[in-house]
Each structure stands twice: as structure tokens, then as C-alpha cells.
Amino acid sequence: MRILVVDDDPLAGEMIGALLEFQGYDVLLANDAMEAISQLDAHDTIALIVSDMHMPLVSGIELLNMLREQGVTLPFILLTGDTPDETLRQTPGLSACLQKDAALDTSLGHAVAQAVGE
Amino acid sequence: MSPSAPSLHDKLNQLRQRFIEQLPARLQHITEQWQQSRASTEAEARLGPELHRFFHSLKGTGRSLGFERIALLADQGETALNEPTPSAHVIERVFVQLAEEQQRLQSLPGQQRALAALNSVEFAPTPIKTRSKRQRLIYLCDDEPDQVGQLLHHLRCFGHEVVHFEDTDAFFNAVISRRPDAIIMDVQFPQGNTAGTETLTSLNKLTGERLPAIVLSAHGDFHSRLSAVRAGCNGYFTKPVKPLDLMLAVDELTTPLDDEPLRVLVVDDEPEVAAYHALLLEQAGMVVQQVNHPSDALTALERFSPDLLLVDVYMPVCSGEELANIIRQQPEHVGLPIIYLSSETDSQKQLSAMTAGVEAFITKPVVPEELVSAVQLRAERLRLLRSLMTRDSMTGLYNHSTTTDLISKALAQAHRDNTQHAMAMIDIDHFKAVNDTHGHLAGDQVIITLSRLLKTRLRMSDIIGRYGGEEFVVLLKGVSDERASELIDGLRHDFAQVDFHAGGAHFRCTFSAGISSFPIQPSTESLRLSADQALYRAKHQGRNQVVTSTEQDDDGFPTARL
Structure with a gap:
């Protein structure tokens, strides 16, 4: 299964990618929302999106809204440096909202499995 | 672990190293941005978001990679920026501290220590599993x-x-x-x-x-x-x-609290109703099994061993009352709480149901909270009673009769599975002298210590019981007598090193043990006898040792115990 990881911090993107690859997923990286959109256009095999919240120009949640407006219904997991608040969690169309912390490897694995309905 | 485990590990370590290496350049850049942003309100508005993102990203990435101090400092920076008028003093201090932390991590010992601490943990579940x-x-x-x-x-x-x-x-x-x-x-x-x-x-x-x-x-x-x-x-x-x-x-x-979930067996001829009640109880954290035919209830009791039974009163074939009577006729289920469910509101009829030894009556449709609390209250009480009945109050180990029961059950299973088990009888050496010299409190301390040692060092699946006084019995499952002997000898060695204190004096204690094995000894009684004989030899040969029973013990050699 192929996952698109969107993060403006290349190191963070790589780390998230490494965690997901370790769990057996195929990973594509994008540095911002624009790159994410073009990756999605180029690869129709992408089954899920994991995106950072705070990115320049277009935030993770704005990216989600953009995609939903375009009719893209792929599961979408949002990552944030803060403890996610309730309103963010409740965003329609969001599969999960996770905090970036040392437990990310397990929490992300669970969220991905849940989002794709395993 | 899978062979890819080390590669993830290596990859993360590489990322950590790169994170540390890149940090000075990022700090340098952001410090310049900060200086510029202070020049004019226009620059401040323009560069504000970037400063903000810098701290935020540093916090997230730092925390994910396990650099908690960096994350903490970044968080302080972010908080300061969020103030209506950000304090230059705080932000500059954060820059300085980040640089210091970076240097600490960069320095060889600092880095090694940080990485060593990290490597032992997350992403590598092996050390925890072992x-x-x-x-x-x-x-x-x-x-x-x-x-x-x-x-x-x-x-x-x-x-x-x-x-x-x-x-x-x-x-x-x-x-x-x-x-x-x-x-x-x-x-x-x-x-x-x-x-x-x-x-x-x-x-x-x-x-x-x-x-x-x-x-x-x-x-x-x-x-x-x-x-x-x-x-x-x-x-x-x-x-x-x-x-x-x-x-x-x-x-x-x-020692964790007993957080084993309560187990409830639901007997109802209507599967949907049973499923609904099961769901209510499961949501309250209980483990539930459903049975739709009363005739299956007995097997389910045996296999599932519930803490409580929830029974529909009106069922074809066999009513709830009859089922309760059948269950109560079996001695091992006499104490099992039974709750009836029915649409019967006539209190006279409810009363007659109570005579079958039913604990409570809940009328359908149930109020969810009422059902959950009725079940919880009774099931927990039974659990407490059971533990008082089966465990030794001083050590929390199984008492004599429970130990024997459990061992017999394990052997019955082992007969079917063709597995081997080993039994150890353990007896504290010169225990009477300890009591006489140092007092009963000191003696209790020795017994509690040995029981804790057995509990912490043996597996959860092993059966550990206090047979009485200073005697303990252990069934080590799936283990040969040789391996059992090594294990118990390890415990013996460590137990002998423990310092006990009583009043001003301190002393040490030892134990002797005898080992026997199943299926050479095919029953609980013969296992016990044979382990006992080996224990007797251990005592006779000078104590503080582990002896494994040999065939000879059963072939008519003198075995009398005084």
C-alpha cells in the first residue's frame, strides 16, 4: 500500500517515512501542499495521506479541505507538534490527528491500520 | 524481530545525527531572521510565521526523535512568540539554550549517552518483551x-x-x-x-x-x-x-492492581437480546460470552469460567429457574452469582425465582447503568471471596487445597497434550530456629521474601503455592526436571544472599528443594510424594541444595520421613 507523507521539514518527512516503511508501506514524500497535489496527480496508487499540520502557505488542514473540495476522499491523517485540540480532531473528513512524539511509531501504525479499515 | 528491525533503527539513528548536525545552521538562520524581524513592524509581520514554524517544527521533530529537551526549549520559544509582545529576552535565552543543548548532543559522550538511552527503547520492542x-x-x-x-x-x-x-x-x-x-x-x-x-x-x-x-x-x-x-x-x-x-x-x-476484566456469561434464547446486553457490559470493560441454548450453558461455564451469569427467565426447553437449579447442584458453581432478566414485574413471581438462589432480578427492558452496576457489584464480590478462599493471606500465594486442584487440572491437560511438567517442593532450612531466635515477625519476613522471590522469578503460568508453614510447592510447566533443577538452584543461590534484619541482628536463610517430573510421576499425589522424597534427601545431605528425584526413590529404598 502506498502512502503520501507531506511535511515541510525534510528530516521529519523522512522520519515518518522510515516508520511507515518499517511497517511495510510504500512511501512517497512531499515537502508542501503543492507538491502533495502533484504527487497525487502523478500517482493514482496512493491510498492514504499523512500530513504535517504547520506548513508554510498551505497548512495540513487547508490541504485536507482542498482535497475534499476536489472530491479526493483518501483517508487523511494529520500530525501536529501540539496536543491536538478537540475542534481539530473533529474536523470532518479527518481519519486521525496525532501528536508528534516519541510514541509516534505505534500511534501512527494504529491510525494507518484503522484508517484503511484493517 | 524481523530482519528489517535494525535497518529502521539505523535509519532513525542517522536521522538523529543529521538533526543534531543541521541544528547549528538552522539556529544561525533563524537567529538572523529574528534580528531582522526586530527592525520594523513590517519585518516582524513578514517573518513572524517563519519564526513560529521554526519552533513548532523543532518541537515536533525533536520530540519524535526523542530529543525531549530540544522539544521543551522549542515549546518555550513558541509560547513566548505567542505573547502579544514577545519577550526578546526569553527568545534569545531559548536560542542560547538550544545552542548549548546542541553542543551537548554533538559532543561525543553526550551524543553517545543520548543515543544509548534512546536505542534501548522505542522502535526496538525486544528489550521490553524479554x-x-x-x-x-x-x-x-x-x-x-x-x-x-x-x-x-x-x-x-x-x-x-x-x-x-x-x-x-x-x-x-x-x-x-x-x-x-x-x-x-x-x-x-x-x-x-x-x-x-x-x-x-x-x-x-x-x-x-x-x-x-x-x-x-x-x-x-x-x-x-x-x-x-x-x-x-x-x-x-x-x-x-x-x-x-x-x-x-x-x-x-x-504490583499492579488486579485489573483482570470481569467475565460474564449471558444465557438468552434470543440472540439479538443477548448481543445487546453483551454490548452494554462490554462497553463497561467486561468480557462477555453469549449462549443461546440453556443446554450449552454448562460447557460454557466450564470453558469460560465466568464471574457471573446473566440468565433470561423465559426460555424454551428449560427456564431460567431450572437452569439455576441445575447449576447450583454442582458444588463448584455454588458460589457463582446469577442474575435473572425478565419482563416479569409481579414481585410474587420474582420472589419464587429467588428461592433457586438467584442474586438479583432485573426487569426488561433494562436500564443500561442499572445492569452494569448490578453485574459489577456482584461479580467483584465473588472475586474477592474467591481470592480469600483460594489464597494464603500472608503471601498471596495459592493455599494448599487450591494448589492441589490447580496442579491436578494442569496434569489432566498435560495428559491430553503430551507435555512434561516439573514439580518442586521447597522448604526453608532451620526455619524453627529463625522463629525461636529472631521472633515470629522475622520468620514471617523470610516467608514473604521467599514467596516474592518465587512470584517475581517464575512465570505467570507456573503454579506457586504455599503448602503450609515454611513449605512451598511449585509446578513449572513444560519444563524438564533438569531445567527445573537449574532454575530452582538459581533461586536458592540468590535467596541465600538476602540479608534479613531483626532488631539489631541480621541473618541469612537458605532453602532445600526436591524436584520430580511428569509424566514419570503420572499423578499429583505421586509427583508430590516423589518431590517430597527428593526434598528429604536434600535435607539429609546437608540442606541448602536442590535434589532431583530418581527412579530409585520409588523402588523400595528407605523413604520414611521422621
Whole structure:
């Protein structure tokens, strides 16, 4: 299964990618929302999106809204440096909202499995 | 672990190294941006978001990679920026501290320590898995080496994994990356009279958890004790500490509450109704099994061994009342709580149902909270009763009759599966002399210590019982007599090293053990007899040893015990 990881911090993107690859997923990286959109256009095999919240120009949640407006219904997991608040969690169309912390490897694995309905 | 495990590990370590290496350039860049942003309000508005993102990203990435201090500093920076008028002083201080932390991580020892602390933890579940359920990870932080050696020995003796730290910084970082089950902390360190407890306080604040901790101090003064209470400590010991007391305190601190979920069997001929009730109970955290035919209830009782039975009164074939009577006729289910469910509101009829020994009557449709609380209350009470009935009150081990029952069950199973088990009979040497010389409290201490040792070092699946007095019996499952003998001998060796204190005196104790094995001995009774004979030989040959039973014991050699 192929996952698109969107993060403006290349190191963070790589780390998230490494965690997901370790769990057996195929990973594509994008540095911002624009790159994410073009990756999605180029690869129709992408089954899920994991995106950072705070990115320049277009935030993770704005990216989600953009995609939903375009009719893209792929599961979408949002990552944030803060403890996610309730309103963010409740965003329609969001599969999960996770905090970036040392437990990310397990929490992300669970969220991905849940989002794709395993 | 799968072969890809080390590669993820390596990859993450590479990322960590790169993160540290890149940090000075990022700091340099952002410091310049900060300076510029202070030139005009226009620049401030333009660069604000970038500054904000810098801290935010540093926090997220730092935390994900396990650099908790960097994340903490970044968080301080972010908070300061969010103020209506950001304090230049705070932000610049954060820059300086980030640079210092970067240098610490960059320096070889700092980096190695940080990586070593990280490597032992997350992403590599192996070290945690190898610890048995009762083994604990304990951090001991004390800068006085002479005190520590003995403590370490005792804690390890009980199978705990102990890591010793000489300074609070190394300890701090270790806790951040891997939480211990318990902490033993000295109060005084060279950098401050309450540096130990202060470290705990800031860790509790940072992690938002209350870390289970015991404090050691050279002083019993009010100020030291107060600092321990403020740090949320669970115990306070003044030095010199008796290792055994400390060990027992750690044990108490780390023994989890009995959180095994309650088990409920639902008997209802209507599957949808049964499923609905099951769902209500499951949502309250119970484990539920459903049966739709009363005739299946007995097998389910046997296999599922529930804490409570929830029965529909009106069922075809066999009514709930009849089912309750059938169940009550079997001695092993006499105490099982039964709750009836029915749409019967006539209290006279309800009363007649009660005569079958039913605990409660709930009318359908049920009020969810009512059902849950009725079930919880009765099931928990039965559990408590059961544990009082089956366990020895001093040690919490199984009592004589329960041990025998459990062993017989295990053997019945082993007959079917063709597995082997080993039994050990263990008896404390010269126990009477301990009681006579040092008093009964000292004797109790020895018994409790041995029972804790057995509990922590043997597996959860092994059956451990106190047979009476100073005698213990253990069934080691799936183990040959040779392996059992090695295991028990390891325990014997460690038990002999434990220092007991009574009044001003201190003493040591030993035990002897006899081993027998199944299926050479095919029944509980013959296993016990044979282990007993081996134990007798161990005593006879000078005690403090483990003897394995040989065929000879059964072939008419003198076996009489005095």
C-alpha cells in the first residue's frame, strides 16, 4: 500500500517515512501542499495521506479541505507538534490527528491500520 | 524481530545525527531572521510565521526523535512568540539554550549517552518483551557508590532490571526516553541538598505523569521530607537503608492492581437480546460470552469460567429457574452469582425465582447503568471471596487445597497434550530456629521474601503455592526436571544472599528443594510424594541444595520421613 507523507521539514518527512516503511508501506514524500497535489496527480496508487499540520502557505488542514473540495476522499491523517485540540480532531473528513512524539511509531501504525479499515 | 528491525533503527539513528548536525545552521538562520524581524513592524509581520514554524517544527521533530529537551526549549520559544509582545529576552535565552543543548548532543559522550538511552527503547520492542510480566525496570539514582552495590544486588536478586545513575542529568534523560516502573532516588547531590527530589518534581511536570518513586536520604529532617512529598514520592527511607525493606517497598509500589476484566456469561434464547446486553457490559470493560441454548450453558461455564451469569427467565426447553437449579447442584458453581432478566414485574413471581438462589432480578427492558452496576457489584464480590478462599493471606500465594486442584487440572491437560511438567517442593532450612531466635515477625519476613522471590522469578503460568508453614510447592510447566533443577538452584543461590534484619541482628536463610517430573510421576499425589522424597534427601545431605528425584526413590529404598 502506498502512502503520501507531506511535511515541510525534510528530516521529519523522512522520519515518518522510515516508520511507515518499517511497517511495510510504500512511501512517497512531499515537502508542501503543492507538491502533495502533484504527487497525487502523478500517482493514482496512493491510498492514504499523512500530513504535517504547520506548513508554510498551505497548512495540513487547508490541504485536507482542498482535497475534499476536489472530491479526493483518501483517508487523511494529520500530525501536529501540539496536543491536538478537540475542534481539530473533529474536523470532518479527518481519519486521525496525532501528536508528534516519541510514541509516534505505534500511534501512527494504529491510525494507518484503522484508517484503511484493517 | 524481523530482519528489517535494525535497518529502521539505523535509519532513525542517522536521522538523529543529521538533526543534531543541521541544528547549528538552522539556529544561525533563524537567529538572523529574528534580528531582522526586530527592525520594523513590517519585518516582524513578514517573518513572524517563519519564526513560529521554526519552533513548532523543532518541537515536533525533536520530540519524535526523542530529543525531549530540544522539544521543551522549542515549546518555550513558541509560547513566548505567542505573547502579544514577545519577550526578546526569553527568545534569545531559548536560542542560547538550544545552542548549548546542541553542543551537548554533538559532543561525543553526550551524543553517545543520548543515543544509548534512546536505542534501548522505542522502535526496538525486544528489550521490553524479554522481561517477564513481573520483572520491573528500576532506575536507581545515587551518587554514593558504597551504598549502591548492596541495593543493586538485592534488587537484581529478585529479577528486577536495575539501571544505576550517578548524576541527575543522565537519569533525567533516561526517564524521558524510557519510563521505569519505579525510581529510587537519593535526595542530596553535590549540586544541591534537594537536587534529587527537584529532578523528580520537574520530571513529573514535564511528563504529566506521577512517576512511582521512593526517596533515600541521609536525613529525616522536615525540609527533606517535605521536598519528597512535593515531588509526589511514595516512600521515604533514611540511610543506611535495609535493602530488603526497600525491595519490599518497590515490590508494593509496582504490583499492579488486579485489573483482570470481569467475565460474564449471558444465557438468552434470543440472540439479538443477548448481543445487546453483551454490548452494554462490554462497553463497561467486561468480557462477555453469549449462549443461546440453556443446554450449552454448562460447557460454557466450564470453558469460560465466568464471574457471573446473566440468565433470561423465559426460555424454551428449560427456564431460567431450572437452569439455576441445575447449576447450583454442582458444588463448584455454588458460589457463582446469577442474575435473572425478565419482563416479569409481579414481585410474587420474582420472589419464587429467588428461592433457586438467584442474586438479583432485573426487569426488561433494562436500564443500561442499572445492569452494569448490578453485574459489577456482584461479580467483584465473588472475586474477592474467591481470592480469600483460594489464597494464603500472608503471601498471596495459592493455599494448599487450591494448589492441589490447580496442579491436578494442569496434569489432566498435560495428559491430553503430551507435555512434561516439573514439580518442586521447597522448604526453608532451620526455619524453627529463625522463629525461636529472631521472633515470629522475622520468620514471617523470610516467608514473604521467599514467596516474592518465587512470584517475581517464575512465570505467570507456573503454579506457586504455599503448602503450609515454611513449605512451598511449585509446578513449572513444560519444563524438564533438569531445567527445573537449574532454575530452582538459581533461586536458592540468590535467596541465600538476602540479608534479613531483626532488631539489631541480621541473618541469612537458605532453602532445600526436591524436584520430580511428569509424566514419570503420572499423578499429583505421586509427583508430590516423589518431590517430597527428593526434598528429604536434600535435607539429609546437608540442606541448602536442590535434589532431583530418581527412579530409585520409588523402588523400595528407605523413604520414611521422621
